[in-house]
Amino acid sequence: MWILFAILSAVFAAVTSILAKVGVEGVNSNLATAIRTVVVLALAWGIVFLTGQQAGIKDISGRSMLFLILSGVATGLSWLCYYKAIQLGEVSKVAPIDKLSVVITMVLAFVFLHETVTWKGILGGALITAGTFVMIL
Numbered sequence: 001m002w003i004l005f006a007i008l009s010a011v012f013a014a015v016t017s018i019l020a021k022v023g024v025e026g027v028n029s030n031l032a033t034a035i036r037t038v039v040v041l042a043l044a045w046g047i048v049f050l051t052g053q054q055a056g057i058k059d060i061s062g063r064s065m066l067f068l069i070l071s072g073v074a075t076g077l078s079w080l081c082y083y084k085a086i087q088l089g090e091v092s093k094v095a096p097i098d099k100l101s102v103v104i105t106m107v108l109a110f111v112f113l114h115e116t117v118t119w120k121g122i123l124g125g126a127l128i129t130a131g132t133f134v135m136i137l
Helices: 002-023 029-050 054-059 062-088 091-098 101-112 119-136
Strands: none
Touching: 002 029, 002 062, 002 091, 029 062, 062 091, 091 119, 101 119
16 A cells, blocks of 8 residues: 555656646745645645544654654755755756655665665665766756
């Protein structure tokens, strides 16, 4: 089931990039990001309330809350940078660079989460990196 959600995530991310490129035209990129964030916030909380999961907030540990907040800060900074990049550049070149996050995530997972380093992971990361450079040149 997780594969289905991962594929849907990739599809929605692709559609997001195209819609954002059109939407950010003639709009300050920070303002565009703020508008997008309000929509994401409303959608996320709407789903929480629709599924009755809001009571679970009291069960979140302080450590988990801290890391969720830090993740939110990182997401916000990522979105601000992404919107500025697509405003200034071609989305077909910005998106592959943005996807280098896959390789960076793999390295961080190996270093901080002590996930296993495999030859497949190394090869996949190298191919993603090489593909990114081929696409932007």
